[in-house]
Amino acid sequence: MDSQRNILLIALLFVSFLLFQQWNMDSNPQPQGQGVAQQANISGDVPSHSGDGQPITDQSSSNNLITINTDVLALTVDTLGGDIIEAKLLAYDNELDSTDPFVLLKNIPNHVYTAQSGLIGANGIDSTAGRAQLTASADSFTLAEGLKELHVPLTYQKDGISYTKTFVLERGSYAVNVDYTVDNQSDKPASVQMYAQLKQNLMDDGSSLTMPTYRGGAYSADDVKYKKYSFEDMQDKNLSLEIKEHGWAAMMQHYFVSAWIPRGEGTSQLYTLTNNGLGFIGVRLPVTTIAPGQQDTLKTTLWVGPKLQEQMEATAQNLNLTVDYGWLWFIASPLHSLLSFIEGLVGNWGVAIIILTFIVRGAMYPLTKAQYTSMAKMRMLQPKLQAMRERLGDDRQRMSQEMMELYKKEKVNPLGGCLPILLQMPIFIALYWALMESVELRHAPFFGWIHDLSAQDPYYVLPILMGATMFMIQKMSPSTVTDPMQQKIMTFMPVMFTFFFLFFPSGLVLYWLVSNIVTLIQQTLIYRALEKKGLHTK
Structure with a gap:
């Protein structure tokens, strides 16, 4: 020759x-249930349930917003529920030579992409009827010079129980710890369950023959290191998997990713659902019961930022795999x-x-x-x-x-x-x-x-x-x-x-x-x- x-x-x-890459993007086969994990049916009865048994897909918002700023992140939080409705990445410009930072999470009419979290269950404060209106001590919080961490608490009182949702941000980090502390000063046990989910418009992945990029869901669970789950997959079948040790639920796009990582012991549930043109992927932590006079803290971490492999790997196991090198990863990664x-x-x-x-x-x-x-x-x-x-x-x-x-x-x-x-x-x-x-x-x-x-x-x-x-x-x-x-x-x-x-x-x-x-x-x-x-x- x-x-x-x-x-x-x-x-x-x-x-x-x-051609193979484009075909793979277009046909992306359905993931199969792993181990004890089973696919939920399409009826909407998925593991993001409120106390009344319905999924939390509440679209309400308020004008009571607060801002949280570090050296790399500028977050906007709606105190109605405490959702992050905007995330600006200060180290990345929106367009070439632009002075505006890149906006990953956003809440605008033609593109909704937010990070939601809350408490459901018998004593939860979020339900299909509405979200809790949390209270902040100020309208703006900024990581001061010389400090490594910033703590931003949002509080709520109900039936003798104090709820404190705390955002913890570190200098130079795109990992945001979101913790819920429940202080039960009532005379009865309190049963709560924390959920954390990403919400985004169902949209085309934006792929082309020469630029086969991906926009959609992805996840990791005990028996699955990394798997894409596209918006089309979400519309076809609701995903339901158990996370006993390591896992996360994410939404990806070219160069950037957001992901919820459950913390603590017990079996969490990973799920997807769709509603009114929106796709949801998230995790639900185990049910926690707090005795009278006691308190407990439910913990999650949100990664919201660029695909920085070393930082993501330090944040959650297998999160660095969202930098998708395909089947030749063992060559691409060393390169x-x-x-x-x-x-x-x-x-x-x-x-x-x-x-x-x-x-x-x-x-x-x-x-x-x-x-x-x-x-x-x-x-x-x-x-x-x-x-x-x-x-x-x-x-x-x-x-x-x-x-x-x-x-x-x-x-x-x-x-x-x-x-x-x-x-x-x-x-x-x-x-x-x-x-x-x-x-x-x-x-x-x-x-x-x-x-x-x-x-x-x-x-x-x-x-x-x-x-x-x-x-x-x-x-x-x-x-x-x-x-x-x-x-x-x-x-x-x-x-x-x-x-x-x-x-x-x-x-x-x-x-x-x-x-x-x-x-x-x-x-x-x-x-x-x-x-x-x-x-x-x-």
Whole structure:
């Protein structure tokens, strides 16, 4: 197999990969119940029940809002129920060169995305009839300079029971602890159950062929490390799973995620439901009974922020898996770590991508050398193979036997030219996901006109240069292809690749361009060495 056929193979594999990813996004199979977990029926009788047995999907709100600010988060909380109805990520701009921060949680007419939590059960203060109006000591709370933590309590009194909902935020952290302390000063036991859920409009995931991103639900439970559960899945069937040790319920989008993590002992319930065009995914903690004169605290954690792997992993087990590298995660994850390490040294993600490309292609140099050596040997055998075809005619069985004997005699592996390509493709696909999923590349500048490595090249310079280098590789690799149709396909291949890469993130195009340049250099050096050994490359 010669170099131009290898290019055709790369193209077919690459396009097949893109089509597979899009198909996987569109068809996303339904998760099955794990262990003792069973699917709830679609009637709406799901594990987010209030004391009267109905799910909490209350849409009411008040004008009594408070703000909570740290160095990385600006939260708006509605004191009716104590829900977080807005979350601004202060370290991330909304648009490139914008002075406005990125808003992850929001409560606007065309997009509702909020983090709700409360108490249900016999002595709960939330029900389908309404939410409790909590009281705050001020309208605004800010983490002061020099302090590491900020505590914001909201209080409520009912039937001799004091309820205190406390938000605990730490400097530099996107993990918000939300605790409910119940102080039972009545003469009867108090039974409560805490729930925490994410609410969002049912919407399209926003995926495309070149940008297969995902917006929707995801979860982790005892027997499931990480699983997506799309809005379409939620509409088809309500999810109901038990969490005995580790788990969380999340909503994801490109680069960002919010997730509720139950804390404490006992079995929690993970659920989904839909209502009035909204999708819900959440957790329900075990029922807690507080004796008269006693108090207890129910604890959860809300992650609301970017997909920062180390911080998420420290917050909850398997939460870092929301950085979805696909089935080649075992390659993509080390590549991302290496890329981050290089960027820490050079201070520029584009330069880091270039250095990473040289490292990856350098590591694969033995495969590349074996590929071109095999191709050179195959070219030398072409006259003998042609004479064999003319001599044996249509006798394919004898032709196959004599070809194998010739390969064995000349010590040539007929797959030696394409096998290295097949081994290199997983590297490229893994790096594709590493770059696609890295929030660090969002709005990261390179040089000149490239101000955002996560967006396409605005002037298409990199894709055009990539196509030109691909054309040069093709010209440097004279082909033995004689079929006119195959020749036309090979001629058109750089054009097709250029068209695809017009819409790819510029960071990925930069990798492919540099990879092509390295290929041209390696190809020249290898061909010269082979010609000195008497192996003709043309």
